[in-house]
Each structure stands twice: as C-alpha cells, then as structure tokens.
Amino acid sequence: MEQVPILKIGPTLFVSIQIDLQDDTVLRLQEDLADELAASGASGVIIDITAVEIVDSFIGRMLTMIGSISRLFDAETVIVGMRPAVAITLTELGLSLSGVRTALNAEKGLEILNGKT
Amino acid sequence: MDVGATRGRMADYLRDHRDKVIGRWSELVVAGLRGRTSVDEVRRELGEVYSLVVRVLSDADEHAAGELRAALDELSRGRARDGFTPSETALGVFSLKEAVYELVADSAEMVPEFLAFSRMVDDLGLRTFEAYSAAREQIISDQSISMMELSTPVVRLWEGIIAVPLVGTLDSARTQLVMEKLLDTLVATGADHAVIDITGVPTVDTEVAQHLLKTVGAARLLGAECTISGIRPQVAQTIVSLGIEFGDIATKATLADALALALRQAGLKVVPA
Numbered sequence: 001m002e003q004v005p006i007l008k009i010g011p012t013l014f015v016s017i018q019i020d021l022q023d024d025t026v027l028r029l030q031e032d033l034a035d036e037l038a039a040s041g042a043s044g045v046i047i048d049i050t051a052v053e054i055v056d057s058f059i060g061r062m063l064t065m066i067g068s069i070s071r072l073f074d075a076e077t078v079i080v081g082m083r084p085a086v087a088i089t090l091t092e093l094g095l096s097l098s099g100v101r102t103a104l105n106a107e108k109g110l111e112i113l114n115g116k117t
Numbered sequence: 118m119d120v121g122a123t124r125g126r127m128a129d130y131l132r133d134h135r136d137k138v139i140g141r142w143s144e145l146v147v148a149g150l151r152g153r154t155s156v157d158e159v160r161r162e163l164g165e166v167y168s169l170v171v172r173v174l175s176d177a178d179e180h181a182a183g184e185l186r187a188a189l190d191e192l193s194r195g196r197a198r199d200g201f202t203p204s205e206t207a208l209g210v211f212s213l214k215e216a217v218y219e220l221v222a223d224s225a226e227m228v229p230e231f232l233a234f235s236r237m238v239d240d241l242g243l244r245t246f247e248a249y250s251a252a253r254e255q256i257i258s259d260q261s262i263s264m265m266e267l268s269t270p271v272v273r274l275w276e277g278i279i280a281v282p283l284v285g286t287l288d289s290a291r292t293q294l295v296m297e298k299l300l301d302t303l304v305a306t307g308a309d310h311a312v313i314d315i316t317g318v319p320t321v322d323t324e325v326a327q328h329l330l331k332t333v334g335a336a337r338l339l340g341a342e343c344t345i346s347g348i349r350p351q352v353a354q355t356i357v358s359l360g361i362e363f364g365d366i367a368t369k370a371t372l373a374d375a376l377a378l379a380l381r382q383a384g385l386k387v388v389p390a
Contacts, residue, residue, distance in 0.1 A: 078340075079338075079340075080340065082338055082340075084300030084301050084303075084304060084339070086338075087300055087335040087336075087338040087339050088293075088296060088297070088300065088335050090335075090338055091331050091335040091338065092331075096334050096337070101340070102337060102338050102339060102340035103309075103340035104303065104307055104308075104339055104340045104341065105307065108307075
C-alpha cells in the first residue's frame with residue numbers, strides 16, 4: 001500500500017499528496033495524521049492536493065473528517081492547491097468541505113495558519 | 118417500360134439542348150432571385166449542376182449522384198449564408214423543370230421521359246431544402262457559441278481581485294462555462310477574491326440562484342471568497358419573495374461597493390491622493 005508522507009515544519013504538519021488517492025491510502029493517511037498530531041502537538045495541518053486530479057464522494061468526506069480530527073487536537077486544517085475540475089466535481093457532489101479552510105496555494109495556506117496564532 | 122432507357126433518352130435530350138435549357142433556366146432563376154446575383158454567376162453554377170444531372174440520368178458512372186448532391190449542398194449553403202429564403206433556394210432547382218417543360222411541351226412522345234425527369238428534380242429540390250436548413254442551423258449554433266464566449270469575460274480589478282460581469286440569462290451550460298473560467302482565472306492569477314456582478318442578468322429565479330451558489334461554493338473550495346454584486350431593487354424583491362437564501366455570501370448593490378469590500382478584506386485602504 002502506498003503511503004503519503006507527513007512532514008513536520010515548525011508548528012505545522014505538511015501533507016503533499018502526489019499519488020492517485022485510493023480509499024485505503026486515505027484511511028492510512030487519516031490514521032498516520034492522528035498519530036502525528038497527538039505526538040507533535042502541531043497547531044496546523046496543510047494538505048496539498050495540487051497533484052490530485054480525481055476525487056469521489058468518499059475522498060471528499062475523508063478530507064472533511066481529517067479536518068474534524070485535527071480540530072480535536074486544536075489544529076486547523078487548510079486544503080491547498082485544489083484544481084478547478086476537482087472543485088467543480090465536489091460542488092456537483094454537494095460537498096462543501098465544511099470545517100476545513102481552503103487556500104489557493106501552500107503559501108496562502110501558511111498565511112492563514114500564521115494569522116490564526 | 119425500361120426505366121434505364123427512358124432516363125437514357127432524357128439524358129440524350131438534355132445533352133442536345135444544353136445551351137437552350139441552361140439559358141432559359143438561368144433566366145428563370147435570376148428573375149426569381151430579383152437581381153441579387155449576376156446572370157453570369159448563375160449560369161456558371163447551374164451549368165455545373167446541369168452537367169451532373171445529365172451524368173446521373175445517363176447512369177454513366179456511380180460517382181455522379183454523390184457529386185450532384187455535394188454540388189447542390191454547396192449551392193444551398195451559399196444561398197443560406199447570403200440570406201436567400203428557402204423557397205428562393207428551392208426555386209433554383211424547380212425552375213429546371215419549368216425550363217425543360219417549355220421545350221418538350223409540344224412533343225407528346227417525351228411524356229414518360231419528362232415524368233421520370235420531373236420526379237428526379239423534385240428529389241433534388243427537397244435535397245436543397247434540407248441542405249439549406251442544415252446550413253441555417255449551423256449558422257445559428259455557431260452564433261450562440263460565439264455569443265457564449267463573448268458574454269463571459271473575467272476581468273482583473275486589482276491585485277488579487279477579479280470580477281465576472283454576467284450579461285444575459287444564466288442557464289446550466291452558461292453557468293458551467295462561467296464557473297470553469299472563473300476557477301481557472303483564480304488559479305492562474307492567484308487571486309483570492311472574486312466579484313460576480315449580475316447587473317446584466319434580467320431575472321433571478323431559484324434556478325439562477327442555485328447556479329450562483331454552486332459557483333461561489335466551487336470558488337470557496339479553491340480558497341477564494343466571492344461577493345455577488347449588482348442586485349437591483351426588483352431583483353432583491355424577487356429573491357426575498359421566492360425565499361432564496363444566499364447564506365453567508367456577501368451581496369452588494371453595485372460593483373463599486375463589492376470592490377470596496379474586497380479591498381477592505383485584502384487589508385487595503387483607498388485614500389485621497
């Protein structure tokens with residue numbers, strides 16, 4: 001099973017998804033991220049999905065769930081770099097990713113997290 | 118009766134009287150088109166069609182029928198583009214019958230030949246009509262495509278602020294186009310604020326509102342905030358009486374108000390110079 005690496009940069013966890021997301025990959029990421037958040041006490045999570053071209057309702061829901069899990073550790077989640085086609089798909093599926101912040105790119109995502117502190 | 122022989126005799130007859138028939142045919146067509154094309158041009162076009170008709174009648178080669186259809190399609194398309202009516206276009210073919218009839222009217226032995234020929238001309242006339250309407254539909258769909266492209270510009274108002282002035286009715290196809298263009302521009306320019314101006318949208322009903330909400334939702338997923346501006350008093354009344362909720366989406370009366378809001382949110386301030 002492919003694994004998505006989680007990088008810790010200062011108080012922020014940085015997850016860059018470079019592969020096609022499979023359901024089990026996302027579940028694994030969710031577990032890893034929860035472990036990492038508990039261990040590091042990070043205050044923010046940035047999930048970069050620039051390279052993700054295809055999403056379905058399951059993955060959309062998992063992204064929301066990751067946001068909810070992070071909030072339990074008092075960390076804010078920002079999803080960055082979403083492609084227009086992905087945004088349109090999620091909207092058509094009726095998913096608005098509530099509880100998760102979004103930003104155009106990683107830089108703007110970091111600004112949001114920094115502004116929070 | 119041998120159909121092939123009948124057609125053959127008609128072909129021979131048309132070949133022998135070529136100049137006379139084309140001459141009369143062109144006269145009839147030019148009179149019908151009321152001088153909007155020159156006689157020489159009509160003669161040239163009809164001469165080509167005439168040769169093909171003769172070739173089809175004489176059953177000489179199997180390509181003739183296809184070529185005749187192609188020539189007629191081309192002729193009808195030209196007529197449709199130049200703004201002639203369908204009857205004027207079909208008349209161009211039907212007057213061939215008239216021209217030939219005037220010649221064979223006196224000779225009783227040509228009746229079966231003329232009947233066979235007449236049936237063929239009728240088919241050709243219908244063909245021109247079909248080609249004409251196909252060409253017209255093509256023109257209409259081309260125009261609606263170019264109108265669609267014209268009507269959805271995305272403009273940059275400020276560093277990080279873009280605007281989409283919408284003009285005309287919003288349907289799902291148009292919304293899709295607007296959404297794609299808006300999102301692409303957001304990504305390309307790195308803007309994080311978009312203003313959707315609906316001053317030019319004549320009516321806002323629940324469907325249009327739904328489309329707007331979808332567009333704003335998709336932009337938010339990219340991390341951009343949207344403002345809807347250009348809400349006219351009547352539109353505001355309709356929105357309220359229909360019970361449409363824009364939720365937490367900011368709405369403003371004018372594009373200027375929306376720009377001011379966007380500037381404020383970007384932490385910018387306009388001061389007198």
